[in-house]
Amino acid sequence: MTTTAATTATGTPVVGFDQVSKTYGSVRAVDGLSLRLHPGETVALLGPNGAGKSTTLDLLLGLKQADTGTVGVFGMSPREAIVAGRVGAMLQSGGLMDEVTVRELVKLACDLHPKAYKVADVLARAGISQIADRKVNKLSGGQAQRVRFALATAGDSDLIVLDEPTTGMDVSARQAFWATMREQADQGRTVLFATHYLEEADAIADRVLVLHRGRLLADGTAAEIKAKAGARRISFDLEGEIDEAPLRALPFLTVIDVSGQTVRIQSSDADATVHALYGLGVYPRNLEVAGLGLEQAFVAITEAEEAKQS
Amino acid sequence: MNALIKLELARALRNRKFLFFSVIYPSLIFLLVASQGGSNATVDKTGLSVAAYVMVSMASFGALTAVLMGNSERIAKERESGWVRQLRLTTLPGRGYVLAKTASAAVVSLPSIVVVFLVAASVKHVRLEAWQWFALTGAIWAGSLVFAALGVAIGYLASGDAVRPITMITYFGLSILGGLWWPSSSFPTWLQDIAKWLPTHAYAALGRAIEQSQAPKAQDIAILVVFFALFVGGAAWLYRKDTLKA
Numbered sequence: 001m002t003t004t005a006a007t008t009a010t011g012t013p014v015v016g017f018d019q020v021s022k023t024y025g026s027v028r029a030v031d032g033l034s035l036r037l038h039p040g041e042t043v044a045l046l047g048p049n050g051a052g053k054s055t056t057l058d059l060l061l062g063l064k065q066a067d068t069g070t071v072g073v074f075g076m077s078p079r080e081a082i083v084a085g086r087v088g089a090m091l092q093s094g095g096l097m098d099e100v101t102v103r104e105l106v107k108l109a110c111d112l113h114p115k116a117y118k119v120a121d122v123l124a125r126a127g128i129s130q131i132a133d134r135k136v137n138k139l140s141g142g143q144a145q146r147v148r149f150a151l152a153t154a155g156d157s158d159l160i161v162l163d164e165p166t167t168g169m170d171v172s173a174r175q176a177f178w179a180t181m182r183e184q185a186d187q188g189r190t191v192l193f194a195t196h197y198l199e200e201a202d203a204i205a206d207r208v209l210v211l212h213r214g215r216l217l218a219d220g221t222a223a224e225i226k227a228k229a230g231a232r233r234i235s236f237d238l239e240g241e242i243d244e245a246p247l248r249a250l251p252f253l254t255v256i257d258v259s260g261q262t263v264r265i266q267s268s269d270a271d272a273t274v275h276a277l278y279g280l281g282v283y284p285r286n287l288e289v290a291g292l293g294l295e296q297a298f299v300a301i302t303e304a305e306e307a308k309q310s
Numbered sequence: 311m312n313a314l315i316k317l318e319l320a321r322a323l324r325n326r327k328f329l330f331f332s333v334i335y336p337s338l339i340f341l342l343v344a345s346q347g348g349s350n351a352t353v354d355k356t357g358l359s360v361a362a363y364v365m366v367s368m369a370s371f372g373a374l375t376a377v378l379m380g381n382s383e384r385i386a387k388e389r390e391s392g393w394v395r396q397l398r399l400t401t402l403p404g405r406g407y408v409l410a411k412t413a414s415a416a417v418v419s420l421p422s423i424v425v426v427f428l429v430a431a432s433v434k435h436v437r438l439e440a441w442q443w444f445a446l447t448g449a450i451w452a453g454s455l456v457f458a459a460l461g462v463a464i465g466y467l468a469s470g471d472a473v474r475p476i477t478m479i480t481y482f483g484l485s486i487l488g489g490l491w492w493p494s495s496s497f498p499t500w501l502q503d504i505a506k507w508l509p510t511h512a513y514a515a516l517g518r519a520i521e522q523s524q525a526p527k528a529q530d531i532a533i534l535v536v537f538f539a540l541f542v543g544g545a546a547w548l549y550r551k552d553t554l555k556a
Contacts, residue, residue: 061399063399065554082399082400082401083401085401087399089399091396093392094392094393094395094396095390095391095393095394095395095396096391096396097317097388097393098391099324099325100317100320100321104317104320107317108313108314109400111313112313112400112401112402113400113401114401148396151396152399
C-alpha cells in the first residue's frame with residue numbers, strides 16, 4: 001500500500017506518535033501506535049466504536065498520558081503546542097459553559113488564544129452568527145457541535161483536531177459541516193478528525209488511518225480504504241475434489257477459505273470475481289454474494305493484514 | 311484568565327437564584343433572628359447586642375454560601391459535562407479554572423457581606439467604629455477563602471447526584487454547628503466542645519473579636535489556617551487525580 005507519509009516526510013511532523021500504548025485496567029486502548037502527520041494533510045482517523053480513536057486524540061492533546069512511547073506535536077509536548085496556540089481542538093462530548101451566550105463563549109475562546117481571530121469572523125465561519133445571542137444551554141445537538149467547532153477554530157492554529165465532529169447532526173447539517181471543515185483544510189491547515197463514517201472520511205480526507213483495537217490497521221487514501229471496506233463476501237459450494245489453485249487466482253480476490261465443500265471468498269470486485277468463477281468451468285451451487293458492513297470491513301481488513309503477515 | 315473570571319462573574323450575577331441565596335437570604339435571616347432579642351439584650355459573655363452578634367454570623371454565613379455553593383456544584387457539573395476538559399485545550403493554565411471560579415465567587419461574596427452590614431446598620435442600628443467596619447469586611451472576606459477551597463475540594467471529590475447532598479450537609483452542618491445560626495453557647499456542653507474546633511466557629515469568632523475591639527484569638531486563627539491548608543491540599547490532590555483520569 002502506498003502511504004502519503006513516505007513521500008512528504010520532511011522536517012518535523014505535525015504529529016508524531018512513536019510506539020505509544022495506553023492501557024485501562026486489562027484493556028489496551030492504544031497498542032504500540034506509531035504514526036506521523038504532515039503539514040497540510042486532512043486525515044481521518046477511522047474506526048468502529050472502541051477502536052481507540054478518542055484515546056488516541058486524548059493522548060495527542062495531552063489530556064491523557066501515554067503509558068509507554070512518546071507523543072510529539074510540532075516537535076513539542078502536546079501541552080506546549082497548545083500553549084503556543086498551534087492546536088485547536090473539539091472534543092466529542094466536550095461540555096460547554098452554560099448560562100452564557102454563544103458569543104460570550106466564543107469571545108472567551110478568542111481571548112484565550114494567542115493568535116485569535118475576530119469574534120464575528122469565528123462566528124460567521126462556524127455558521128453560528130444567527131444564534132450568537134442564544135444561551136449555550138438552549139442549543140440543539142447540531143448547533144452545539146458548531147459552537148464546539150467555533151471554539152476549536154477561534155485562532156490561527158496550524159492543527160485542528162476534531163473528535164467525531166458530526167455526531168448528532170442530520171444529513172444536510174453534516175454536509176454543511178463538511179464544507180466548513182474543508183475550508184479549514186484549504187487554508188493549509190492540518191486537519192485530523194475521528195469518525196466512524198467511512199463516507200465522511202471519503203468526502204473530506206486525503207489520508208485515512210484505520211484504527212482497530214488500538215492498532216493502526218491501514219494507512220492510505222480514502223479510495224484505497226474504500227476498496228478494502230467495499231469488499232463483498234462470496235460463498236458457494238462445489239461438488240467433488242476442490243482444486244484451490246485456480247480459485248486462488250480469481251481476480252480481485254482478497255481472502256479465500258475452503259472448508260469441506262464450501263468456499264468463502266472476499267473480493268474487492270464481486271461482479272468480476274463471479275464472472276471469472278464461471279469461466280473456470282465449475283458449477284457453484286448455493287451462490288451467495290453479500291456486502292460487508294463497516295464493522296465487517298474492518299474485520300476483513302484485519303484478516304487481510306494478518307494473512308499478509310503470516 | 312481574566313477573560314474567564316469576567317465571564318464567570320457575568321454568569322454568577324445573572325443567576326438570580328444564586329444571588330438570592332448568597333446576597334439577599336442572609337440579610338433576611340439576620341432580620342428574622344435579630345428581631346427576636348430585645349433591642350437592649352446582649353448575648354451572654356460577649357457583651358455584644360443580639361443584632362451585632364447576629365450580623366457577624368450572617369455576614370459570615372452569606373460569604374460561606376457564595377463561595378461554597380459557587381464552587382462545589384459548578385465544578386462537579388462542569389467536570390462531568392466535559393467543559394473542564396475543553397478548557398484544558400486552551401492556553402489557560404491548569405489551575406486557572408479553579409482560581410477563576412474562586413475569584414468570581416469572592417466577588418459575589420463581597421456584596422453578601424456588605425448587604426448584611428447595611429441592613430444591620432440601617433434597620434437594627436448597629437453602630438461600630440469606621441475601622442471596625444473595614445476590618446470586619448476584610449476579615450470575613452479573607453476568611454471565606456477557607457470555604458472556597460473546601461468548595462473546590464467537594465467539586466472534585468463528588469460527582470453527579472452526590473454533589474448536592476454532600477454540599478448541603480457540609481454547608482448546613484458547618485453553619486449550624488459552627489454557631490452561625492444560633493450562638494454556640496446555647497448548645498449542650500458536649501456539642502460546644504465539638505463546635506469550637508470547626509472552621510465556621512473560628513471564622514465567626516474572628517469577626518466578633520473585631521466587634522469587641524479585641525485581638526482575634528490565636529486558637530481561632532490557627533484553626534482557620536490549618537483548615538485552609540487541609541482544604542487546599544485536598545483540593546490540589548483531588549484536582550491532580552481528576553486531571554490524570556480525564
